Amino acid sequence: MEREIAWRVFAREYGDSTLLLRSGEERAPAYLVTPTGAKVNRIYAVGTLVSVENKGTEEEPMWIARLNDPTGFFFIFAGQHQRDVGAVLSSLQPPVFLAVTGKVRAYTPPDGDRMYVSVRAEGVHVVEGPQYDDWILDSARSLKERLDAWKILSEDPELGVEGLASHGVGRHIAEGVLLAQEHYGRPNLGWYRDMLVSALQTLLPEYDGLHASHMFPAPQEEGGGGEEVLSRVLEIVRELDEGPQGAIWEDILDRAAESGITPEDLEEAVEILIDRGELYEPVLGRIKLV
Amino acid sequence: MENGNEYAPHVEEIARVLEGVIDIGKDELENELRTYVEHYKVPLYVAKRSIVKKYGGNERLLGGMEWTKLNSLMPNTPSVNFVARVVTANPKEINGPDGPKRIVYGILGDDTATVPFTLWEGSFPYEKGDVIRVRNAYTKEWQGQVQVNMGARTVISPEEPDALPPGFTREVVEAKASELRPGMRNVSTTLRIVDMEKREVEVSGEKKVLFTGLAGDDTGLVRFTSWHDFGLKRDGIYRITGAYVNSWRGVPRLTFDEKCSCDPVEDDSFPSSEEIRGGRLIGLGELVEMGGAVGVTIRGVVIDIKPGSGLISRCPECRRVIQKGTCMVHGKVKGVNDLRIKAILDDGTGAVTTIINRELTERLTGKTMREYEEEARDAMTPEVVRDDIVEKLLARKLEVRGNATSDDFGVMLIAEDARPAAVDVESEARALLQEIEGGA
Structure with missing residues (x-):
């Protein structure tokens, strides 16, 4: 049995994955194939731990931690079978730099069609800044290797694993890239290239202040991400809600855009907040705090 | 092919x-393929798969298929x-888990090499001289040689005898030390x-005399065995031809004998023994694929430290690791x-287990074994060391x-040797960035 490679993949690409390969055999490993073709069973992620919550009970804990990297968030999971890891996570005070090794974990709600991807932690270890930077570099290099493979594949889409290998593409990459091609078609490679560039820029002093995560907001569908938008929207309305008529919708829209919130997300957030009874619409085009 | x-x-x-699977004319298939590609602008490989799928065929048998020599x-x-000619084929009865079973073993060849094969299902x-096309076979390594296996998923079909040139002329393989792989010949x-x-x-x-050791070039080191006294000298450079490569525990071994030639070469630009010994940096994916190597340098993140690390106790007789003062072989001993x-x-790209000895461990942790022994004694458990x-x-x-x-x-x-890897993140990031933006 060869040990599974610990892939270095950026959070955003990991979270964008929708292809899970699970063979029928018991105890056979499951693989997540990312849009650019990393075929991941084990992952090694380093980032800034930003939150840790126990979403289970005291007896049956289910720790969910969020780890930020230059592109988004990893969701780190430690349940009953990862009690040691859970114990470490629960003792940590965010923010800290954290290294995580873990296995792919994917969940599709019974009535949903979207797959939620997280990492079932095998081990976590507090690290320092240089290890985070080193991880970003390794992840960037890994992504670049895959993008290079796509470039070769775009010139000759009929190349198989051997064909790619003869162009110098490692087998572990070639296989995943072909699987990705079959499932995702041709992913938005320009987008992942830009993400890669932004991530690398975080390592260089001349780009100081231009943090990639501003350009690549984390997906907002799952758990905390959505809550973050909601609380930001609430804050914006609070700031703008001056007269008796409430805040003007256009002003909210502008302020939201400055915070990296799209009009669609803003509308959804306001709807949720109205449902929750935190906001109301006194007249059309005005929003007020309850 | 007709046209x-x-x-x-x-x-x-x-x-x-x-x-x-289905009886269908090639003209019809060609028309269909043209329609897909020219009218619907579907990529060729997608069109081929779609057609095969439509007629109930197994599309995994095509698309990106490589025909290997x-x-x-x-x-x-x-x-x-691959396409190969049957050199020998012998049926054989073996005792499988489900009772007696007939298999076929023999040798296949093409214009580049011959390989042993076994058909399990x-x-x-086919007989000697027939040319066959084999899809979805798999390979194993046996006694240092590549072995082809054909199982339930393998598809074999006959080919015209002239699909391969007659005979088994063997291509000469020119290789650097790091390129040598088990099973390579000539x-x-x-x-x-x-x-x-x-x-x-x-x-x-x-009784036979043989010469074994390490040889290398600018790409790395390889083990060798010579079954003939060529008068080899340490530090000498030699041009070796007609050799083959077998392996032991995954480590390739270049082997040559009196049928090969081995002549001294003068080359002042050839790396010195010290330079060769320094070891080249090799990716772990490549190392895992090779299965083994001597004198290589690797870089990787320590992602796990296994039980059995730290303070351990060894048998004074055989150096085996012992538990509770008892050696598997020598019984109760003073560890x-x-x-x-x-x-x-x-x-x-790959993962390997690395064993780091006492001296290197002391250097990496900055603590001596004596200090660790004291800490373990104070804490009353060796766990503190790990x-x-x-x-x-x-x-x-x-x-x-x-x-x-x-x-x-x-x-x-x-x-x-083991040391913390020195990575200059900033300059490496800058170089990578330039490569990406330059290559866009």
Whole structure:
């Protein structure tokens, strides 16, 4: 049995994955194939731990931690079978730099069609800044290797694993890239290239202040991400809600855009907040705090 | 192929896959393929798959299929496709788990090499001289040689006798030290002997002298065995031709005898023995694929520190690790303390187990074994030693030089040197960025 490679993949690409390969055999490993073709069973992620919550009970804990990297968030999971890891996570005070090794974990709600991807932690270890930077570099290099493979594949889409290998593409990459091609078609490679560039820029002093995560907001569908938008929207309305008529919708829209919130997300957030009874619409085009 | 039109080879391939599945003319297939590609602008490989699927064929038998020459077969490949001539084929009865079973074993050849094969499932209505097309066979390594296996998923079909040139002329393979792979034959290479010893062995009751050691070039080191006295000298450079490569525990071994030639070469620009010994940096994916190597340098992050790391106790007789003062072989003994680390190093392309000895462990942790012994005594458990090692080394990147071998648990590297890897993140990031933006 060869040990599974610990892939270095950026959070955003990991979270964008929708292809899970699970063979029928018991105890056979499951693989997540990312849009650019990393075929991941084990992952090694380093980032800034930003939150840790126990979403289970005291007896049956289910720790969910969020780890930020230059592109988004990893969701780190430690349940009953990862009690040691859970114990470490629960003792940590965010923010800290954290290294995580873990296995792919994917969940599709019974009535949903979207797959939620997280990492079932095998081990976590507090690290320092240089290890985070080193991880970003390794992840960037890994992504670049895959993008290079796509470039070769775009010139000759009929190349198989051997064909790619003869162009110098490692087998572990070639296989995943072909699987990705079959499932995702041709992913938005320009987008992942830009993400890669932004991530690398975080390592260089001349780009100081231009943090990639501003350009690549984390997906907002799952758990905390959505809550973050909601609380930001609430804050914006609070700031703008001056007269008796409430805040003007256009002003909210502008302020939201400055915070990296799209009009669609803003509308959804306001709807949720109205449902929750935190906001109301006194007249059309005005929003007020309850 | 009847005509030279661009669709012809693809139509042939589709027809081959659909053979026995459906009776359909090649003209019809070609029309259909044209419609997909020219009218619907579907990529050729998608069109081929769609057509095969539509007629109930197995589309995995096409698309990206590579037809490999036998000399480039690698061991442990899950799916290989090739055209070969049957050199020998012998049926044999074996006792399988479900009772007696008929298999066929023999030798296949093409214009580049010959390989042994075994057919485990199905019939083999071919004989010596027949040319066959084999899809979805797999390879293993047996006694240092690549072996082709054909199972339930393998598809064999007959080919015209002239699909292969007659005979088995063997291509000469020119290779550098790091390119040598088990199963390669007729190898030519130029190497410097870095280390050598003369040994006497008994082969079928006959005393033979052989010379074994390490040889290398600018790409790395390889083990060698010479079954003939060519007058090899340490530090000498030799041009070796007609050699073959076998392996032991995954480590390739260049082997040559009196049928080969081995001549001294003068070359002042050839790397010195010291330079060759320094070890080249090799990716872990490449190392795992090779299965083993001598004198390589690797870099990887310590992603796990295994139990059995830290303070351990060894048998004073045989150096085996002992538990509770009892050696497997020598019974109750007074154990001798030792310090070591069993770490998993992973660089994102491969993972290896690395064994780090006492001296290197002391250097990496900055603590001596005596200090660790004291800490363990104070804490009344040796666990504190492992905890300290984890604290200091987990998630760190190390650079390790040593020899790697493989077994059922993967590749293991015994460290001769280990140090924290020096990575200049900023300049490497800048170089990578330039490469990306320059290549856009």
